[in-house]
Amino acid sequence: MSKLSKKIALVGPFGVGKSSLFRRFIDDAFSEDYKSTLGVQIQKKVIQMDNGTALSMILWDTEGHEEISESRSSYLLGSHAFIYVFDLTRIDTYKNINDQIVFLKSNYPNVLLKIIGNKVDTVVLKRVKKSLKEHNVNYDCLTSAKTGENVAELFVDIAVDLTN
Amino acid sequence: MSNSNKERFNNKVQLITTNHNGIVSYTDLNLFNNVSQGDIIYDLHPFFEIIKSLLQTYTPTNNEFSFPCVHLTMGSSSKERICDVNITIELAEIHVIIFDYTETYQELNRISQERNESIIKNQELVFSNKLLLEKESFKNDFIANINHEVSTPITSIKGFLDLLRKTDLSYEQDELVQIILRESEHLERIFGDMLDLSKIETGSFKLLDEPFDLKDLIQSIVESYKHIAEENALEFKVDIDTKLNPKMIGDKTRIYQIVNNLLNNAFKYTEKGFVKFKVSKKGGKYKKQIVEFEIEDSGIGIGEENQVTMFEAFVQHNDKGEGSGLGLHVVKSLVHLMKGTIDVESELGKGTKFTLDIRLRHDIEDNDKKESPKLKLKLPKSGRYRVLLVENKRSTQYLITRLLLNQGCFFVDVVSSAEEAIKAIENRVYDLLILDIKLTGMSGFDLALKIRKEYADEFIKDIPILGISAIKTLNIENMCAVNGIDSFLAKPFSEELLVGKITKLFKRKGKNIS
Numbered sequence: 157m158s159k160l161s162k163k164i165a166l167v168g169p170f171g172v173g174k175s176s177l178f179r180r181f182i183d184d185a186f187s188e189d190y191k192s193t194l195g196v197q198i199q200k201k202v203i204q205m206d207n208g209t210a211l212s213m214i215l216w217d218t219e220g221h222e223e224i225s226e227s228r229s230s231y232l233l234g235s236h237a238f239i240y241v242f243d244l245t246r247i248d249t250y251k252n253i254n255d256q257i258v259f260l261k262s263n264y265p266n267v268l269l270k271i272i273g274n275k276v277d278t279v280v281l282k283r284v285k286k287s288l289k290e291h292n293v294n295y296d297c298l299t300s301a302k303t304g305e306n307v308a309e310l311f312v313d314i315a316v317d318l319t320n
Numbered sequence: 321m322s323n324s325n326k327e328r329f330n331n332k333v334q335l336i337t338t339n340h341n342g343i344v345s346y347t348d349l350n351l352f353n354n355v356s357q358g359d360i361i362y363d364l365h366p367f368f369e370i371i372k373s374l375l376q377t378y379t380p381t382n383n384e385f386s387f388p389c390v391h392l393t394m395g396s397s398s399k400e401r402i403c404d405v406n407i408t409i410e411l412a413e414i415h416v417i418i419f420d421y422t423e424t425y426q427e428l429n430r431i432s433q434e435r436n437e438s439i440i441k442n443q444e445l446v447f448s449n450k451l452l453l454e455k456e457s458f459k460n461d462f463i464a465n466i467n468h469e470v471s472t473p474i475t476s477i478k479g480f481l482d483l484l485r486k487t488d489l490s491y492e493q494d495e496l497v498q499i500i501l502r503e504s505e506h507l508e509r510i511f512g513d514m515l516d517l518s519k520i521e522t523g524s525f526k527l528l529d530e531p532f533d534l535k536d537l538i539q540s541i542v543e544s545y546k547h548i549a550e551e552n553a554l555e556f557k558v559d560i561d562t563k564l565n566p567k568m569i570g571d572k573t574r575i576y577q578i579v580n581n582l583l584n585n586a587f588k589y590t591e592k593g594f595v596k597f598k599v600s601k602k603g604g605k606y607k608k609q610i611v612e613f614e615i616e617d618s619g620i621g622i623g624e625e626n627q628v629t630m631f632e633a634f635v636q637h638n639d640k641g642e643g644s645g646l647g648l649h650v651v652k653s654l655v656h657l658m659k660g661t662i663d664v665e666s667e668l669g670k671g672t673k674f675t676l677d678i679r680l681r682h683d684i685e686d687n688d689k690k691e692s693p694k695l696k697l698k699l700p701k702s703g704r705y706r707v708l709l710v711e712n713k714r715s716t717q718y719l720i721t722r723l724l725l726n727q728g729c730f731f732v733d734v735v736s737s738a739e740e741a742i743k744a745i746e747n748r749v750y751d752l753l754i755l756d757i758k759l760t761g762m763s764g765f766d767l768a769l770k771i772r773k774e775y776a777d778e779f780i781k782d783i784p785i786l787g788i789s790a791i792k793t794l795n796i797e798n799m800c801a802v803n804g805i806d807s808f809l810a811k812p813f814s815e816e817l818l819v820g821k822i823t824k825l826f827k828r829k830g831k832n833i834s
């Protein structure tokens with residue numbers, strides 16, 4: 157029996173909530189404190205798929221960079237999916253997001269990419285959506301590591317995409 | 321390498337060798353001592369799963385991979401180390417070399433944490449400011465408008481009621497009219513409180529800083545409550561400290577509002593007995609004086625559990641059901657704005673005592689000021705400042721021109737539209753532009769923006785601009801700032817205010833002031 161394992165890297169600017177999403181997913185916990193990640197933390201979570209297979213999700217929670225090109229390429233190496241996280245409360249984390257996406261898509265053309273707006277608990281949705289539109293941001297989902305909103309869904313989605 | 325160096329080095333590096341299935345064939349125990357031969361490296365830490373994909377992609381010439389700054393723990397007991405990991409894949413073996421740089425990295429982490437935090441704070445501020453401003457300006461405009469809309473009809477209701485009372489009314493009718501009158505005043509107060517609160521909350525509330533006579537103020541308060549005490553058969557004990565310095569600087573109206581609010585409550589909630597009003601000098605150094613007001617009554621009192629929350633908005637602690645529940649909240653906010661304190665002692669059924677300390681400044685220059693309310697501007701070489709007044713209302717044109725000419729140091733040119741103003745400033749150098757914001761045609765804001773953006777000549781683009789308007793929206797000053805207007809003065813204004821604003825503006829813009 158070969159265990160299926162997939163590497164998923166959380167990337168994006170610092171302070172957007174990558175570690176918080178990681179923690180919410182792995183331990184179902186959250187902290188208001190900001191402890192900026194240095195380098196990379198790796199954890200594994202095995203999830204049971206509907207079709208009976210068990211998937212080991214190897215999550216790489218990387219340190220934040222304003223530009224994805226500044227990230228250490230060894231952290232991105234061998235990924236099956238990227239979760240690009242931006243912060244809905246800080247325009248600076250998404251105003252140039254399309255450049256980041258282009259970088260990822262051209263350097264890692266076969267890797268699944270999910271664009272996530274996090275901290276949805278803190279914003280007025282209508283207003284933020286307008287701002288996202290103004291900056292041409294196409295996102296896959298809006299999450300809150302704090303409330304857990306859409307977090308499990310996001311990872312399950314990825315798991316499904318990766319096993320199909 | 322010397323032995324001790326070697327030891328030090330060994331303490332920081334661990335070598336693990338596995339075969340291509342990940343089974344450990346060799347390891348030292350320098351860092352993680354729970355690794356043993358036969359272990360599967362993938363089970364030691366999920367990081368090592370990366371080896372699986374490296375195995376698929378490596379080539380004999382591209383077989384070394386390095387992963388800096390990886391957080392590793394192995395086994396539940398081992399502590400976390402921050403390591404650089406080098407992985408080399410050979411034909412039969414995989415060498416994993418782990419370098420422990422925990423201390424160095426932790427130091428780095430501290431630095432990057434600080435940097436990130438400060439950047440994030442900034443970005444959040446920008447964002448939340450924008451959001452708040454939008455929300456607030458909507459709310460404030462709304463409240464200001466409502467207030468305006470409501471105060472006009474209330475004023476006329478009160479006026480007509482007064483007229484009505486002068487007609488021939490039966491006793492009962494007169495009673496009814498008086499009730500309506502009282503209720504209208506009540507309504508008026510609620511709207512006043514609302515407006516004050518919204519200003520306080522947005523920080524746009526400005527306390528005046530003006531000389532006033534404290535004794536006069538106290539006296540007028542006492543007078544107005546004497547009657548009420550008589551009407552209600554209550555004893556009104558008044559105790560005013562003779563050591564109080566009467567010449568103060570502060571916001572008279574707001575002090576009145578605070579004290580009035582507390583006295584009003586005292587009389588309202590006292591059926592029999594007394595209301596006491598005591599004012600004393602409590603100390604203060606040099607220019608400062610702390611004035612203490614005590615308002616005490618023998619009324620219904622406030623239960624202990626309510627004393628904590630009574631200063632919050634929309635809280636009422638009586639069954640009289642009057643008031644918006646904003647009054648005490650406004651009082652407290654005003655007191656805080658004046659850097660004062662307010663305390664309450666109360667016992668249910670026995671009475672209530674409010675103690676209020678307010679810091680005021682002595683008006684030391686009192687005498688000088690009265691003698692020379694004139695502007696202290698040093699004259700430019702030309703002898704006078706040249707002012708362009710852009711105002712479409714005749715009466716205001718006249719008023720401002722008169723006020724300025726009174727000072728003896730201004731030339732005033734008057735135009736009544738932005739279009740004419742443009743012609744004027746292109747032809748002549750002005751020291752100041754006084755600009756009505758509400759012009760017909762091009763607005764004052766547009767004119768100011770045009771001046772700031774479209775002209776290269778310094779004498780035009782940097783000209784000091786004073787905006788004037790009767791518009792009372794709360795964020796008008798922000799709007800001015802955004803549109804390049806340096807300073808704002810609300811109509812109607814006094815000579816002193818106008819001249820004061822101009823003096824301040826000139827000072828800020830680096831014009832000569834004596």
Ligand SMILES: Nc1nc2c(ncn2[C@@H]2O[C@H](COP(=O)(O)OP(=O)(O)OP(=O)(O)O)[C@@H](O)[C@H]2O)c(=O)[nH]1
Binds near residue numbers: 168177192220
């Ligand atoms: N309200 C709210 N706060 C969040 C959410 N997610 C994260 N935060 C807060 O945002 C801050 C940064 O979160 P992290 O998860 O450390 O951010 P990061 O992307 O890992 O940051 P780096 O490691 O520096 O790149 C922390 O103070 C979190 O508590 C969220 O969904 N809602």
Ligand SMILES: [Mg+2]
Binds near residue numbers: 175192
């Ligand atoms: Mg992090």
